[in-house]
Amino acid sequence: MVHLMATTNPPGLAFEDDLQELIRRVNDHPEVRLRLLGEVSSALDVASPASEERRRSLAEKVERWRYQVINHRGGRLSEDQSELTRRLDLLELELDGSRPRPPRSLQAQLATIRERKIEDAALEACLDPRRRIEDVEREAAGLTDATFGERGSTAGRRILLYAPLYLSNHCINHCLYCGFRYSNPMARDQLDLPRVLDELEILGRRDFRHILLVAGEHPAMVSGEYLAGMVRAVSGRHYHVGVEIAPQSTAGYRKLAEAGATSVTLYQETYDPERYAAYHPRGTKAWYDWRVEGPERAADAGIRRLGLGILLGLGDHVEELRALVAHGRYLLDRYPGLKLSLSLPRIHEAPQGFQPPFLIDDDTLVRSYCALRKAFPTANLVLSTRESASLRDRLARVCITQMSAGSSTSPGGYQEAECDVESRQQFPVHDQRTVEEVHARLISDGFRPLWEPEGL
């Protein structure tokens, strides 16, 4: 008999028998699923429980099964299918032995906000163009100072500097807005360990201690083993390592955590499922649900620093921010001790043939960051070198607590001359200052730049 947590399994419910019936109703050929359920049932038998390894391997299969049900109809599920995904979620959790949590409900919450257009008064107030932007910035700066400043003042406010290290620009996806997309004719490259270490040496000489490993989505080339190997190599040299890669399974995230990854960044790009489908027509990234639940899987795997974001330009920024804020709150509610980072990358130049339908000007970008600060006074707000030097300096004074500097967005880019690199980069870098220049500017503006994420 499969036992589920009392909080999620109504008393008296004969879960296993009931589940078998449910599986038969959902599957035309249920034999394989029923066999797996039998294996799960014996693994959870309290009289002779299976080894942790066995349980986790079954948890991985159940997780895959759940997403197969979800993806089968592009997220439009019948009542039986929804119920099955809920039960598989709980079954996976029990097998996995992770900290108990309520069933996943992110998508239902996002759908409610979207369909009922539920507003968030504080957020809308920051975005309202009738309100003076100077006042909005001042309020956000005050909130930032209160958490990150010295005794609540801007003087000595902490800003973490980090460097992206691009491992690979191979990608099987077709994201219309991205230079790495499969159909874009560009030089492809993937770093092996010696080249990663060469890049790391350059970044280390520039004082970086916090490295974000970035890669396109290519399950065969950028495999879990490859990623874990690179994380292990970098963290083993006493760097703090985050990853910005394809969504992984819970087991995949656990392997990365064991290899030394301490943060996962996974931007949803757009939370609107229809727009999402239009911008991601083919490839693994077309699976909205797999992506949107990625941060939860990372949290279930024990990762406590999560980065969320939207790509400004793809959708209505007010609607997207509402969803992003809801996502952040949902995660904070469910995972005590979670440290959230949020970012708002903005499309400046897209590959030929793609025009972002929503143009976001500088003031709207600033207001959007202020809205995030208002919603999450203690979260890290992150800014890349996509934006110009002057706008980055302005946003640092308002609310940014983590920024990259002197970045390259192509694999091997730190070692090569700029002209070699342009043809392989994901997006152009607009803040072209060196790391020393960015660092010096932060100090002259009264900040305390950090190289390690202490307390951030």
Ligand code: SF4
């Ligand atoms: S956005 Fe990511 S997944 Fe999409 S094409 Fe670019 S690298 Fe690939």
